[in-house]
Amino acid sequence: MTFRTRFAPSPTGPLHLGHAYSAIVAHDMARAAGGEFLLRMEDTDLQRAKPEWDAAVIEDLSWIGLSWDGPILRQSEHLNGYNKYLETFESMGLLYPCSCSRSDIRAALAAPQEGVAHDVYPGTCKGRPMESRKPGDALRLHLDRALARLSGQSVAFEETGEAHRGTHHLDPQRALQEIGDVVLCRKGEEIIAYFLASALDDVHQGITHVVRGEDLFDFTQLQVLLLTLLDLPVPVYHHHRLIRDEAGKRLAKRDDARAISKYRAEGATPQDIRRMVGLV
Ligand code: GLU
Numbered sequence: 001m002t003f004r005t006r007f008a009p010s011p012t013g014p015l016h017l018g019h020a021y022s023a024i025v026a027h028d029m030a031r032a033a034g035g036e037f038l039l040r041m042e043d044t045d046l047q048r049a050k051p052e053w054d055a056a057v058i059e060d061l062s063w064i065g066l067s068w069d070g071p072i073l074r075q076s077e078h079l080n081g082y083n084k085y086l087e088t089f090e091s092m093g094l095l096y097p098c099s100c101s102r103s104d105i106r107a108a109l110a111a112p113q114e115g116v117a118h119d120v121y122p123g124t125c126k127g128r129p130m131e132s133r134k135p136g137d138a139l140r141l142h143l144d145r146a147l148a149r150l151s152g153q154s155v156a157f158e159e160t161g162e163a164h165r166g167t168h169h170l171d172p173q174r175a176l177q178e179i180g181d182v183v184l185c186r187k188g189e190e191i192i193a194y195f196l197a198s199a200l201d202d203v204h205q206g207i208t209h210v211v212r213g214e215d216l217f218d219f220t221q222l223q224v225l226l227l228t229l230l231d232l233p234v235p236v237y238h239h240h241r242l243i244r245d246e247a248g249k250r251l252a253k254r255d256d257a258r259a260i261s262k263y264r265a266e267g268a269t270p271q272d273i274r275r276m277v278g279l280v
Pocket of ligand 1: 008009010042198211212213216
């Protein structure tokens with residue numbers, strides 16, 4: 001199998017040094033292995049993703065000296081393709097409609113659930129059958145049923161990144177406490193959750209090694225669970241260190257001060273960028 005990595009930015013703002021590091025690591029790993037490096041725009045958020053940011057990603061990566069193989073996959077052009085996987089989950093009886101707003105969820109989580117990770121859904125709509133779905137409802141994964149369905153089957157992935165190197169197995173009890181019934185299809189529009197779209201496209205694009213920042217490590221077991229439920233192959237994951245600011249905070253899209261385009265405008269070279277992220 002061809003060793004294949006990818007860079008999968010959301011074109012919702014300027015690429016900063018953290019993105020540059022991620023793209024270079026994924027690119028260099030693929031090239032060193034004689035493999036392929038793919039580019040995917042994760043632009044399912046139709047409100048925030050903009051063509052000008054998409055163009056800026058291409059310009060920045062090209063300027064850094066990265067080249068990618070094959071056409072760029074834009075998720076916004078494949079939104080219908082994701083629905084068939086939602087239908088599969090539905091036919092397995094693993095979905096239920098949910099009309100809770102974020103504030104309903106926060107209120108339900110308040111006192112009794114203290115100590116539980118903030119975004120674990122308290123299950124308000126859990127008993128609802130799919131037939132009760134109303135326009136605007138989200139669809140949630142019934143995690144207990146999903147786990148029951150997999151009983152006996154291992155949900156595992158191989159991690160090659162330094163901080164978590166080794167084989168990781170899903171712990172059902174922890175999954176119930178830490179993941180809960182996630183939204184797979186967002187409310188309002190028929191838009192798939194980004195962690196599902198991303199995992200599906202990794203399979204679709206034949207990615208053998210998912211190279212990305214440490215901040216996404218916690219999503220991995222959920223993504224692997226979803227792929228296993230769908231009987232899809234699970235890639236190897238490689239979570240790399242994050243590029244942090246002087247205060248130790250990871251860079252975010254709003255950190256325009258560290259935007260690659262800004263360094264470029266100030267006369268930096270691609271080699272300077274590699275040096276700034278500790279790659280030379
Ligand atoms: N689109 C995600 C982001 O820009 C990355 C997802 C991934 O690499 O798996 O943060």
